[in-house]
Amino acid sequence: MVTLIVEDGSGLTNSNVYCTVDEADTYHEAHLYTESWIDDVDKKIAALVWATRLLDEHVHWKGRAVFPYTQALAWPRATVFARDGLAVPINIVPKAVKDATAEFARLLMEGDRAAGAEDPVILSKNVSNSSTSITFAGGEQRKRVVPDSVLSPIRQYIDTSTRVLRA
DSSP, X not given: OOOOOXXXXXXXXXXXXXXXXXXXXXXXXXXXXXXXXXXXXXXXXXXXXXXXXXXXXXXXXXXXXXXXTTOSSSOXXXXXBOTTSOBOOTTOOOHHHHHHHHHXXXXXXXXXXXXXXXXXXEEEEEEOSSOEEEEEGGGSOOOOSSXXXXXXXXXXXXXXXXXXXXX
């Protein structure tokens, strides 16, 4: 069994997850279609740890790590701003990141999203006032490890200036 070590905003050197099982349970209680979020605590813990690891591997977060040489996870972060323009405190993991972790963990319980996923190769991007189009190699975007339902609540914290996403 994996031991859950929750990042509390202090930049722990051994943390492995952004939210607790209780926080994930509360998140799922408020949503439909969560049948895959079963009552097996060991599987929930494993899914939360896996979701956290994949988020940190595949999302380029804005800002910088508060303790870049010692903290185990990407959060807590400095110089990150919320939608309202206020700075995110450097001693927290935002609720949206916790919720995205819970959502991703549930989806991972449904199947291995990393299996067969490939980085999308972007051939061109066209941005106009009314639309955006992206052309991918092979004609379509391949299966992404981190789905839009996970990315949507955390878009405000994702740095898209260097790369769209580490898909």
